[in-house]
Amino acid sequence: DTEVTQTPKHLVMGMTNKKSLKCEQHMGHRAMYWYKQKAKKPPELMFVYSYEKLSINESVPSRFSPECPNSSLLNLHLHALQPEDSALYLCASSQGVRMVNTEAFFGQGTRLTVV
Amino acid sequence: GENVEQHPSTLSVQEGDSAVIKCTYSDSASNYFPWYKQELGKGPQLIIDIRSNVGEKKDQRIAVTLNKTAKHFSLHITETQPEDSAVYFCAASTEGGKLIFGQGTELSVKP
Numbered sequence: 001d002t003e004v005t006q007t008p009k010h011l012v013m014g015m016t017n018k019k020s021l022k023c024e025q026h027m028g029h030r031a032m033y034w035y036k037q038k039a040k041k042p043p044e045l046m047f048v049y050s051y052e053k054l055s056i057n058e059s060v061p062s063r064f065s066p067e068c069p070n071s072s073l074l075n076l077h078l079h080a081l082q083p084e085d086s087a088l089y090l091c092a093s094s095q096g097v098r099m100v101n102t103e104a105f106f107g108q109g110t111r112l113t114v115v
Numbered sequence: 116g117e118n119v120e121q122h123p124s125t126l127s128v129q130e131g132d133s134a135v136i137k138c139t140y141s142d143s144a145s146n147y148f149p150w151y152k153q154e155l156g157k158g159p160q161l162i163i164d165i166r167s168n169v170g171e172k173k174d175q176r177i178a179v180t181l182n183k184t185a186k187h188f189s190l191h192i193t194e195t196q197p198e199d200s201a202v203y204f205c206a207a208s209t210e211g212g213k214l215i216f217g218q219g220t221e222l223s224v225k226p
Binding site: 004006040041042043045048056090092102103104105106107108109 | 147149151156157158159160161164202204212213214216217218219221
């Protein structure tokens with residue numbers, strides 16, 4: 001099983017809403033990642049969790065709040081987002097705790113629209 | 116800063132022809148270079164990768180070459196098929212433990 005599962009696939013939320021994105025993997029990977037991808041652009045790293053601890057935060061605004069409840073799950077809590085936050089949000093995981101020199105798997109993403 | 120340049124941004128080939136995508140990186144410490152294929156509405160899928168101690172790697176119709184001296188690496192797809200149509204991203208590792216992605220190449224294979 002080389003699958004990273006993300007839910008929901010699509011999400012529309014208002015600027016005052018609170019919502020959460022979920023990611024799950026059962027490959028025993030010890031590193032999990034959140035990326036943001038705008039149309040026709042490469043993925044941009046947001047957060048890295050290694051052994052369930054936040055190891056990298058790429059200066060992401062506090063309206064995005066990550067959480068890693070256990071080694072298989074990764075959440076991204078959203079609050080007071082702006083329309084420019086609309087994008088495809090990708091979760092990834094890798095066996096190595098750094099996404100270098102190790103194969104990383106991406107989920108299908110959550111298409112987020114902020115209205 | 117760390118940067119990966121990818122060319123071309125769009126590539127159109129006839130079915131059966133070869134396709135080549137080239138990337139140049141700036142971080143001399145980079146030692147891992149994956150290539151991802153992203154189809155419409157899907158997440159990126161790793162298709163091949165190469166490490167700095169290897170100059171070339173092949174997997175069926177896909178091959179990657181690496182020139183560490185010149186700091187560039189390339190993806191070669193032979194006998195292209197319509198299902199190869201997608202956006203391809205190269206990436207390079209950084210000393211800080213991240214992947215830096217190129218800007219992507221939209222490959223179109225015409226039947």
